Amino acid sequence: MSFNITVQPSGRAFTANPEEAVLAAAIRQGVGLPYGCKDGACGSCKCKKLEGEVVHGEHQSKALSAEEAAQGFILTCCAVPQTDLVLESRQVTDESAFPIKKMPVRVAALEKKSADVMQLRLQLPATETFRYHAGQYIEFILRDGARRAYSMANAPHTQAEAPGVELHIRHMPGGKFTDHVFGAMKEKDILRVEGPFGSFYLREDSDKPIVLLASGTGFAPIKALIEQLQFKGSTRAVTLYWGGRRPQDLYLHDWVLARTAEMPQLRYVPVVSDAQPEDGWSGRTGFVHQAVLDDFADLSGHQVYACGAPIVVESARTAYSAQRGLPAEEFYADAFTSEADKHAAA
Ligand SMILES: Cc1cc2nc3c(=O)[nH]c(=O)nc-3n(C[C@H](O)[C@H](O)[C@H](O)COP(=O)(O)OP(=O)(O)OC[C@H]3O[C@@H](n4cnc5c(N)ncnc54)[C@H](O)[C@@H]3O)c2cc1C
Numbered sequence: 001m002s003f004n005i006t007v008q009p010s011g012r013a014f015t016a017n018p019e020e021a022v023l024a025a026a027i028r029q030g031v032g033l034p035y036g037c038k039d040g041a042c043g044s045c046k047c048k049k050l051e052g053e054v055v056h057g058e059h060q061s062k063a064l065s066a067e068e069a070a071q072g073f074i075l076t077c078c079a080v081p082q083t084d085l086v087l088e089s090r091q092v093t094d095e096s097a098f099p100i101k102k103m104p105v106r107v108a109a110l111e112k113k114s115a116d117v118m119q120l121r122l123q124l125p126a127t128e129t130f131r132y133h134a135g136q137y138i139e140f141i142l143r144d145g146a147r148r149a150y151s152m153a154n155a156p157h158t159q160a161e162a163p164g165v166e167l168h169i170r171h172m173p174g175g176k177f178t179d180h181v182f183g184a185m186k187e188k189d190i191l192r193v194e195g196p197f198g199s200f201y202l203r204e205d206s207d208k209p210i211v212l213l214a215s216g217t218g219f220a221p222i223k224a225l226i227e228q229l230q231f232k233g234s235t236r237a238v239t240l241y242w243g244g245r246r247p248q249d250l251y252l253h254d255w256v257l258a259r260t261a262e263m264p265q266l267r268y269v270p271v272v273s274d275a276q277p278e279d280g281w282s283g284r285t286g287f288v289h290q291a292v293l294d295d296f297a298d299l300s301g302h303q304v305y306a307c308g309a310p311i312v313v314e315s316a317r318t319a320y321s322a323q324r325g326l327p328a329e330e331f332y333a334d335a336f337t338s339e340a341d342k343h344a345a346a
């Protein structure tokens with residue numbers, strides 16, 4: 001027996017098979033519920049249950065506290081329906097999702113952009129048309145079945161001139177996949193990926209001014225958003241805040257400066273949290289999410305797109321809505337949760 005799930009206020013409906021989590025069923029049927037880690041760790045898929053019953057699989061209390069659960073909030077990635085459901089999720093639109101494909105890809109180029117950031121270009125099969133929204137991510141399927149998510153750093157239209165996708169991968173020493181990227185991986189290697197995934201993409205039906213917030217390689221999908229805005233000739237005001245510990249962590253600083261010269265509506269605020277005297281840094285310092293709070297007294301008429309370290313994304317989500325009046329549904333984010341985050345909080 002399957003269960004019917006309706007999402008308000010859009011009224012979009014889909015069904016879940018027995019034992020199937022709400023999010024898995026939504027992705028399978030092309031319904032764009034918001035999500036990030038798909039693993040109970042980031043809280044991006046949290047939404048209000050208006051009617052019905054679910055059972056939650058394992059998840060972290062920072063993603064969904066007992067108090068939130070008591071108020072009727074659920075994590076769709078690990079909530080399994082026990083009855084028909086009505087959910088509230090204002091980010092769900094009528095827009096149809098692109099088909100999710102599994103495909104082999106070839107490593108076309110590996111280029112170190114800083115001591116711990118690799119730019120990886122993947123060549124897609126010539127027979128496949130891979131469609132995605134700027135901001136979405138793909139997952140590598142590793143030999144043991146484990147998966148690792150990386151955001152596309154190029155907007156879809158760039159495939160016309162140079163087919164393939166660009167990723168920015170930060171080395172996490174001891175990490176199953178990134179140790180390989182920074183060790184044995186070489187050009188022409190074949191890997192398996194699946195995608196596109198994710199609800200982090202540009203909402204082009206809005207004309208609200210935009211704050212882009214990136215920490216470290218959280219810049220990857222933000223770069224795709226900037227390319228998309230430029231390609232579409234958008235005139236929306238955009239302010240990019242990009243944070244790193246040291247100036248060299250802003251590994252495409254010059255690329256951004258070149259875009260600001262071409263896009264009069266784009267303002268760039270680089271922020272460094274741990275500048276050393278030898279860096280000669282004279283720009284903004286401190287935490288990148290705090291720089292936005294310092295500059296904006298009111299975010300009630302904005303959209304915010306935030307990506308990167310989970311702590312930055314969560315601090316921004318909480319503070320912008322509580323202290324600056326940002327509507328919760330105008331905060332779009334991908335928190336780059338890793339195994340370390342999942343186990344630290346487990
Ligand atoms: C939606 C999404 C998009 C993402 N996009 C990007 C991107 O564009 N660029 C990017 O750089 N990253 C991105 N990430 C993060 C990426 O998916 C990986 O989590 C990250 O690269 C680490 O992968 P890994 O296999 O090297 O490390 P893992 O094997 O996952 O390990 C990560 C770290 O945790 C430690 N660790 C492993 N197991 C444990 C344990 N049991 N207990 C404690 N510590 C442990 C490891 O030593 C290592 O330091 C994204 C994540 C998500 C969810």
Ligand code: FES
Binds near residue numbers: 038043045063075078
């Ligand atoms: S907690 Fe559900 S997607 Fe991260």
